[in-house]
Amino acid sequence: MKKSALLLLVLFISSVTTAQKFKSLFNGKDLSGWNIHGTEKWYVEDGNLVCESGPDKQYGYLSTDKQYKNFELRLQFKLEANGNSGVFIRSSIDGTKINGWQVEVAPPDHHTGGIYESYGRGWLIKPTPVAEKFLDAKGWNQMRILVVNDEVTTWLNGYKMVNIKDEKIGAGNGFIALQIHDGGGIKVRWKKIEIKELN
Numbered sequence: 001m002k003k004s005a006l007l008l009l010v011l012f013i014s015s016v017t018t019a020q021k022f023k024s025l026f027n028g029k030d031l032s033g034w035n036i037h038g039t040e041k042w043y044v045e046d047g048n049l050v051c052e053s054g055p056d057k058q059y060g061y062l063s064t065d066k067q068y069k070n071f072e073l074r075l076q077f078k079l080e081a082n083g084n085s086g087v088f089i090r091s092s093i094d095g096t097k098i099n100g101w102q103v104e105v106a107p108p109d110h111h112t113g114g115i116y117e118s119y120g121r122g123w124l125i126k127p128t129p130v131a132e133k134f135l136d137a138k139g140w141n142q143m144r145i146l147v148v149n150d151e152v153t154t155w156l157n158g159y160k161m162v163n164i165k166d167e168k169i170g171a172g173n174g175f176i177a178l179q180i181h182d183g184g185g186i187k188v189r190w191k192k193i194e195i196k197e198l199n
Contacts, residue, residue, distance in 0.1 A: 057184035084181035090172035113161030
């Protein structure tokens with residue numbers, strides 16, 4: 001009886017450990033596991049996922065096949081040209097009209113790491129002016145996003161940017177998506193996109 005209980009405990013711990021591992025959302029070779037929305041450009045170059053404005057200069061999105069509720073997401077991005085972009089959480093889309101919450105990725109002093117609600121309340125929270133300075137405008141940046149029930153916390157290059165609790169976010173569900181802002185002239189590189197799902 002004791003051996004059976006011990007075995008069950010070992011199996012339980014093993015399953016929890018497995019559930020807590022990060023898995024890659026981008027294989028560095030192609031766009032497997034992702035869906036393109038709109039006419040803007042999404043492609044792989046030198047092991048990076050690249051988003052770039054197309055001739056229509058409209059909004060564009062690249063969404064995951066799978067929906068994610070509670071998770072920790074970490075990724076790296078590099079701004080090239082005008083880097084107005086973002087990472088959407090718990091989102092849905094119709095054409096190129098996206099509903100959900102965006103963790104901003106943008107040029108200096110344009111609130112990278114802040115949270116914006118598309119087609120809703122707009123800005124929910126912005127980083128402080130001091131936190132704005134943590135962005136590397138020319139090099140690679142590390143972003144971390146923690147989403148648990150109604151709470152979202154973001155970090156940039158190891159620095160905590162914002163934390164918010166919001167009932168509407170808590171009720172949301174959907175995919176993760178990367179954005180190209182409209183207006184043209186935008187290019188951003190992404191790599192090491194990894195997620196850990198949470199219970």
